[in-house]
Amino acid sequence: MDQFTLNLIFVGVTFALYIGIALWARAGSTSEFYAAGRGVHPILNGMATGADWMSAASFLSMAGIIAFGGYETSAYLMGWTGGYVLLAMLLAPYLRKFGKFTVPEFIGDRFYSQTARTVAVICLIVASVTYVIGQMKGVGVAFSGFLNMSYSGGLWLGAAIVAMYAVLGGMKGITYTQVAQYVVLITAYTIPAIFISLQLTGNPIPALGLFSDTNSGAPLLEQLNQVVQDLGFKSYTAQSGSTFNMFLFTLSLMIGTAGLPHVIVRFFTVPRVSDARWSAGWALVFIALLYLTAPAVGAMARLNFINTIYPNGLQGESLKIDEQPGWMLNWERTGLLAIEDKNNDGHITYSANGEANEVVKLDRDIMVLANPEIANLPSWVIALVVAGGLAAALSTAAGLLMAISSAVSHDLIKGIINPGISEKNELLAARISMLVSILIATWLGLNPPGFAAQTVALAFGLAAASIFPALMMGIFSKRINNKGAVAGMLSGLIVTLVYIFLHKGWFFVPGTNSFDDADPLLGPIKSTSFGAVGALVNFVVAYVVSNATEDTPEEIKALVESVRVPRGAGGAVDH
């Protein structure tokens, strides 16, 4: 059986499974559509959160970025896991106690202001749509690779599938489907990593293999450092860029993790306040299984890639142009990999020297998909990775679209514009807003502002600067009032958005940027790291404005005191 048929079977079977589960658990009422009736066990909820969380950015993109970025890209690893500690201690239990359905609902009630609720909806939409752009990039890469079509063709096809899938189910359908998707994606990530780790180091656990000796006797990382430096690249394990930027980037990803609405709503669906704390722990367990493997996948993929180009060692003859393995030819067809024989010697040269380098384009997002082929693994492993990558992209895109649609239909339309809307029309509005977001994200995904994980990192910056500070101050301070929260959220969002647009183009339209991340506007601070600065602006502005204006009303102080204790949490309250 050829690879293409096998891919089709694996993808087909897993998709049939997800759609089957979604239909079986189809949402009946609005409450089920948003929050699954609060009947989900912490371990299952943890798995579903894991699937929700680990998107195309984690699955497809991150290891590739680590492979070529080395030590500095550890920011992704620490940032996207460390945020769960913040979530578990600073937000999740209190928001569960509060007992409503959406993040803007909490902000609107706590800051006793429809304006605050509207601003929260805007922040949520800006961050989530940016996030979906990153997902669409991943979906496009995965589909173009597996169907041998152009990137834009794969992108539109993927968008159609995401749309169909997200509109069909609500949260309940999504929760159980996401448990299935977690199982598929973690298997798909781990199995090739185990094979590759065994090949290179003889250690079946990739996370340990990373720090083991290769078959030649030297430690893997030492060997990798040697070859990348011989090719003229920077050392893999050494710090080379700005420490301050790495610090801010990590912080920004951590705060953003705790501020992303599609993750926070997960904790609304557990039965009890104490389950919200355990759920955060379980979610991180399932996430860590992938995140501990990812750095090994990255380092090993880089080494295997170099060995493919230089099968006889760096001094020996390099790969002939017309002897390229099938995976290279396949990815060249998608336009995501490009080889050009500049010196016409019939061999490929790979080097840090731009003029000599003949691997003229290498999209980092293809590395995880190409990895099993680079290592010559059996074809069913390759098919499994394709299915896993799509599971990751699909599950997160669906969760984000849920968050966007509930913000629009529940908070904006039902909560503010037309409280008398019927349940049927509310669901209709939810589905229309999903479709509109998919269209916008796909169109912007044709020219994404970065690799999938970098685009997603921008979304984290936006969430960090706008939503997280408002939620945290809403719980930990009784003094922050409506004016302070609104001013804080708006200033955090706006400074971050402007900083990002200045570097990535206005509204992400390519070519409209005045600066770029190689030489950022403010010293070493790249646009992906600016979220931490935006969060600081948010905190300071909210504090200053609140203290300059009137105190919060007594009933709001009582509300804050009530969310701080678990007693009397009870079920969800709809209004």
Next chain:
Amino acid sequence: MADQNTTSESDKAYWAANVRTIAVILVIWAVCSFGFGILLRPMLEGIKIGGTDLGFWFAQQGSIITFLILIFVYAWRMNNLDRQYGVEEE
């Protein structure tokens, strides 16, 4: 919110204990990630592990393992505090 006007001294003490717990955990959280993984890495350079140094390990794996432990410690400790202050759910 049935009980929003019943905040007692004991609830205040519960909250203070929670905030103290959070503060301690956040210090460990920051030291293991921002500290050992980034800012203090030069100080750990002498400790070699698998072809690189301990700071690299903390940045890529050690911090994640620490985060896991911290969340479970927090959840366990808060369950105890919930019972001790009588604020647990029915």
